[in-house]
Structure formats: structure tokens, C-alpha cells
Amino acid sequence: FLMGQPRIFFSMSRDGLLPEYFARVHPRxxxxxxxxxxxxxVVAALSAFCNIDEMANLCNIGTLFAFVLVCAGVIILRRKDPDRPRPFRVPGGIVMPILGILFCLFLMNGLDKVTWLRFGVWLAVGLAIYFAYGFKRSALRAR
Structure with missing residues (x-):
């Protein structure tokens, strides 16, 4: 989480989904x-006040959901834009992203109801912030 998340926030800021302050790059x-x-x-504060098992479950469900979205995106882009040049081909064609979705959903299904509830709240808050703040500011949306 600590390795990848700063880059995600950085990219979101460059797209206009977060304040420009977060797009700063160290000069050296x-x-x-x-x-x-x-x-x-934020992670240090959360780890001081939250149960590590609950945080791990939230991290797991969020990551698995992101993988589901990536696999679905592969399927959608293959159908929507079949002639786009693709420097990397997914082994197994359309079967691999379908299997990815199924396995991720299977793993997500094993998580407890409280994790699903927290994930739903977190997703709702994120979507509310996106539509209230980021939707109008998104550089990708403007293209």
C-alpha cells in the first residue's frame, strides 16, 4: 500500500481529481x-487507532475491486476499440480477464459482512467526492 498509493494520489492530482499541491515532484x-x-x-495514524486485521481486510477488498475493474476494462476496450495498437497482448485472450474477475469476486466473497459494509461506505464517500469535486476538474474527462 505504501509503495503504490502515493503514485496513485500523484496521478489523481495531475488529472485534477485532487488539489494540484499533491502533484509536486521532488526536484532532486x-x-x-x-x-x-x-x-x-495517514497510514501511521490509522495503524495507531485501528485494528490491523480490519485494515488488512479493507485493503484486500479495495485491491481486489480494483483488479476487477482492470479486468473489466480489458474486456470493454477489446470490444469498444478493437483496432487500437496494443504493445502487450493478454495471454489467453478474453478468457484471462474473465477468470481474473471470477477469482477476485470469489476472494472478495470470502470477506466478512462488516468489511463489505465498510467498503460500501468508503466507495460511496469516494464517489460523492469524485462527483462533487473531481468530475468537473478531470483532465482525462476533458479529452
């Missing part, structure tokens, strides 16, 4: 130092 190391520091502070 060329890394997203602002989002790295913020992510570290």
Missing part, C-alpha cells in the same frame, strides 16, 4: 514526495 529525486509523506502520515 523526481519522486512524488508530498503524496509519499501524506500517505505515510
Amino acid at each position: 529525486f523526481r519522486t512524488p514526495h508530498v503524496t509519499t509523506i501524506w500517505t505515510g502520515v
